[in-house]
Amino acid sequence: MNTAKFRAESTYPPVVVQPVDIALSRRKGLLTIEWEDGMVSELPLAYLRGWCPCAACQGHGTVVQFHPAPADIGLELMAEAGSYALHLRFTDGHDSGIYTWGWLRRIAPDSPPAGLKSGRFEGGRFEPL
Ligand SMILES: [Zn+2]
Numbered sequence: 001m002n003t004a005k006f007r008a009e010s011t012y013p014p015v016v017v018q019p020v021d022i023a024l025s026r027r028k029g030l031l032t033i034e035w036e037d038g039m040v041s042e043l044p045l046a047y048l049r050g051w052c053p054c055a056a057c058q059g060h061g062t063v064v065q066f067h068p069a070p071a072d073i074g075l076e077l078m079a080e081a082g083s084y085a086l087h088l089r090f091t092d093g094h095d096s097g098i099y100t101w102g103w104l105r106r107i108a109p110d111s112p113p114a115g116l117k118s119g120r121f122e123g124g125r126f127e128p129l
Contacts, residue, residue, distance in 0.1 A: 016102045022086070024078055029071075031078075033104060041108035046073050049090050051107040052097035 021034040031048060033041045049069035058064045069092075077089035081098050089095035105111055 016084075016100075017105055018101055019104075024075065026074060029074065033108070035105065039108075039110070041104070041110060043104070043108060045075055045090070046071050047107075047109070048088065048099070049073050049092070049094070051103075052094065053099060053103050054094075054096040056096060 017035045017037050017039075019033045020036050021032075023032045024030075025032070029045045031043045031045065033043065035041065046069045050066045051064075052058070052067070053064070057067055069090075074091040075088060076091055077087070077095070079087045081087045085098045085100040086104070087095070087098055
């Protein structure tokens, strides 16, 4: 029996690291987040769109999955949602994703496990497809 079911935002990482600076470069199509522990994450916008955490993109199950997006996708809107997340509206009109700090930290390309995350997370572990 699997008692360690993955919950997208509440269990990993156990303590949510907070961002101290967030910078959007529209020209580079890149969101750069500096975290309070000193890590810096560079997140391409197409990569963020691919990891949209909304229910339509990720369903309600225990598996989350990357959905490839056009490389030239942009952002129409970026706003803080409370003090815990970013609300992003992409140029394809999709805006239902609330990107919590925990989620952003988790999908960051330089968060463990290292490397491009083109697979899926399951049971708190990354599984390449
Ligand atoms: Zn979505």
